[in-house]
Structure formats: structure tokens, C-alpha cells
Amino acid sequence: MISFLFRMITLFFLFSSTTFGFLYIFFGSPTDEDWGFLLDIEFDELPVIAIILISLAFLSLIISIWMSAVARSRETSATRYVKQLVEPDFSLKKKNLSFSLKKALIQANDLIETQRTSLQRMTNEKAEANDKLIQERIIAERQRLARELHDSVSQQLFAASMLLSAVTEQEDELAASKPTLQQVEKIVQQAQLEMRALLLHLRPIALRNNTLAQGLTDLIQELQQKVYFNIDYQIEEIELSKAEEDHLFRIAQEALSNTLRHAKASEVELLLIARDNIGILRIQDNGEGFNIEQDKSTSYGLRNIAERAVEIGCSYKIVSVPGEGTIVEVKVPLGNKVVEMPKSDSLVDLEKRTD
Structure with a gap:
């Protein structure tokens, strides 16, 4: 607003100076005899000088609005x-940009x-170096898993065993024990899902002899035999670097894992x-979802997904609606690395439900 007023005042001053400059050239010095007509001649009870100033002010306003x-x-x-600019498929499609701006954007x-x-190259080198330490990492991962199983699943199983003990003491009151049995069932199911979610982190060499598509297919087929919800998948063979495959598999x-632990999804x-390269x-799941603004800064899993995507130069998006579900999407630029691109069925776009 301040810049608009400053522009308008500047233009008004410029136009006024120019107008009175022409008057000076044609009529000479501003004397009553030479310039008096500006006050004497009136149109609709307004002197010529007032009409000129109002016209200049209106012209300044119009030009200021346009500018x-x-x-x-x-x-x-x-x-x-x-x-x-950060999108892999960035392109300048419009032609109404100035040459300097186009040049700056392209640069x-x-x-x-x-x-x-450069980041992808460094990540590839890092992935090759990590292969030399894989055995030590497997040992450390098993130790970490043992601690997490002790702190989470074992506590839930202990609670379930205590409830079962209470049930055995109510043999003559089966009707009264039904809610307790239902609670035991929920605890045991959650414990199983927690166990499987933790075990997902014990697959650091799942892609050693497989492509990303093969590794994901094996992972899903294995999970389908163990989880209570349905898993639909569409997987194509894509030629990626070792680091890209490893990071995308981990994502x-x-x-x-987050779906198993928290989503309570059925699909x-x-x-x-x-x-398009x-x-x-x-x-995508149809689970409980969460508030992305509250959980994104605190969730270790979400931070891990974001960090891995950035490491291989990918763009990522995490969309979640409470009560609707969650989408995790990662896009990686391929260049000419595509092996095959058959047409795929469209998935439900959860982002439309956030509008």
C-alpha cells in the first residue's frame, strides 16, 4: 500500500511538473495577465487549473493501479x-517471463x-562403503530389536497373561469374563503387529541379490500371510542406482511399519x-490418519522417510487426514533409466479429501 501511494504521488508530481513546464514554454512566466485564464475560465464551476490537477491525479491513479x-x-x-524449482520435472512452459528472469530460473x-x-553420487559412494560394515550393523540391529521387543511387545504379552490368569479364576462366570477375553484378544493382536513392525527393520540385505521391485514384491507377499488387512500392490521394474533402491526400500x-503399529487400517x-521419466x-492406507502438523516434527518414522528421500535427491510428500488415512509418496528423477512403463490403474487420491 505504501509503495502504491508513493508511486501515485511520484507520477502526479511528474505529470504536474511536465504540464506546468509546457505552460511556461507557451505562456511565459506565471503572471496574472498570462496565466490568469487558468482561474478565470470555468467548466461546471471548476476553474481550468482545478480540472487539470484532477485529471492529472486521476491519470496518476490509473497508471499506478496498472503498474x-x-x-x-x-x-x-x-x-x-x-x-x-525443486521439482524433478521443472520446465518453463510460459513465454510471458522476461529474459533475465528466465535465465535466472534456468541457472x-x-x-x-x-x-x-552430486548428492546422488555421494549417496552411492556411501552405500558402497556401508556394505563393508553390514555384519556389524546386523549385530547392532539385532541388539536394538531385542531391547525394543523387551520394552514393548514383552510388556503387552505380560499384560495379556495377567488377564488370562484372571479369566481362569472366573470359570463359573463365563459371561462376566467375555469383556476380559476381548481385551486380551486386542492386546495380543496389537502385540503381534508390533512384533512384525519391528521385524521389518531387520532386512538390511533384502536387496543384495534382488531389484527393488523384487524386494518389495517379496516383502508384501510375506506380510500378506501374517497381517489382518488386505495389501494391494502394483510394482514395475525400474532401473535405479543401488543407493536409490536401498533408500526407497527402507522408505x-x-x-x-508405521501402518502396522499405528494406522489400524483394513486396506x-x-x-x-x-x-514421464x-x-x-x-x-497408501485407509487407517486412522493423524495431524501432519503436530506429528511430522516429532515422529521418528516420518523424519527417517524425509531424510532418506532428501539423501537421494528425491521429492517427497506425506499427506494424512484423521479418520481417512495416510499417503507417503516419493518421486525420483529417472532420466533415461526407465526399463518398462506399462499403464497402471489409478489409486484413490487422498489429497482430494484434504480440500
Whole structure:
């Protein structure tokens, strides 16, 4: 608003100076004899000088509004393109941008792509170095799992055993023991899901001799035999680097683990496809969901997904609606690495339900 008023006042001063400059050239010094007609001649009871000043003020207002609209339009367009710079499929489709802005956006995008490539290279080197330490990590992972099983599942099983002991003391009151039995069933089921979620983290070498598609297929087929909900999946073979495959597999593990532990879902969909030189990994459930603003900063699983996506230069999105479900989506640029791209069935887009 301040800039608009300043622009209008500046234009009014400029137009006024120019107008009176022309009057000075044609009529000479401002004397009553030469300039008196500006006050003497009236139109609708307004002297000529007032009409001139009002016209100049109106012209200044119109031009200021036009300049502000143009500036806002350019700022909005530039802001939109700056936000899109991080996307792997960024492109300048519109032609109404200035040459300098186009050049700056292209240079920024080239820099981001260079940094993404460098980050991917560093991640590949890191993945190769991690292979040398895999045995030590397996031992550490087993120790961690043992501690978590002791602190979580064992406590739940202990509670279930105590409730079962109470049931055995109520042999003559079966009707009264029904709620207790139902509570025992829920605790045991939750303990089993917790156990399977923790065991998902004990697969650091699941992709040693398999592709990402094969590893995910084996993982889902194994889970389908053990969980209480349905898992639908569509998986395509995509040529990725070792680091990309390892991180995407870990992201899928983390998302499925969170679903097992917290979602209470009845259906889960996993998608791995390649479209328009973009690899897409998406895990979607119809569980309880959560408040993304409250949980994203505190959840270890969500932070782990975000960090792994950034490490391999991917963009990621986590969308959740309480009572509706959760989507975890990661996009990785492929270039010319696509092996095959058959058409896929569309999944339910949970993001539409956030509108």
C-alpha cells in the first residue's frame, strides 16, 4: 500500500511538473495577465487549473493501479516458478517471463540438478562403503530389536497373561469374563503387529541379490500371510542406482511399519511405477490418519522417510487426514533409466479429501 501511494504521488508530481513546464514554454512566466485564464475560465464551476490537477491525479491513479497489477502478476509468476524449482520435472512452459528472469530460473534449476546429481553420487559412494560394515550393523540391529521387543511387545504379552490368569479364576462366570477375553484378544493382536513392525527393520540385505521391485514384491507377499488387512500392490521394474533402491526400500519398510503399529487400517496399497521419466513410490492406507502438523516434527518414522528421500535427491510428500488415512509418496528423477512403463490403474487420491 505504501509503495502504491508513493508511486501515485511520484507520477502526479511528474505529470504536474511536465504540464506546468509546457505552460511556461507557451505562456511565459506565471503572471496574472498570462496565466490568469487558468482561474478565470470555468467548466461546471471548476476553474481550468482545478480540472487539470484532477485529471492529472486521476491519470496518476490509473497508471499506478496498472503498474501495481503488473508488478503483482510478475511477482506471483516468479514465486510460482521458484517454488517449482525443486521439482524433478521443472520446465518453463510460459513465454510471458522476461529474459533475465528466465535465465535466472534456468541457472537456479541447473544448480539444483547439479547438486542433486552430486548428492546422488555421494549417496552411492556411501552405500558402497556401508556394505563393508553390514555384519556389524546386523549385530547392532539385532541388539536394538531385542531391547525394543523387551520394552514393548514383552510388556503387552505380560499384560495379556495377567488377564488370562484372571479369566481362569472366573470359570463359573463365563459371561462376566467375555469383556476380559476381548481385551486380551486386542492386546495380543496389537502385540503381534508390533512384533512384525519391528521385524521389518531387520532386512538390511533384502536387496543384495534382488531389484527393488523384487524386494518389495517379496516383502508384501510375506506380510500378506501374517497381517489382518488386505495389501494391494502394483510394482514395475525400474532401473535405479543401488543407493536409490536401498533408500526407497527402507522408505517402504518405514511406511508399512508405521501402518502396522499405528494406522489400524483394513486396506493398504503400494505403488511403484515410472511415468514421464519420474519414478513414483506411494504407500497408501485407509487407517486412522493423524495431524501432519503436530506429528511430522516429532515422529521418528516420518523424519527417517524425509531424510532418506532428501539423501537421494528425491521429492517427497506425506499427506494424512484423521479418520481417512495416510499417503507417503516419493518421486525420483529417472532420466533415461526407465526399463518398462506399462499403464497402471489409478489409486484413490487422498489429497482430494484434504480440500
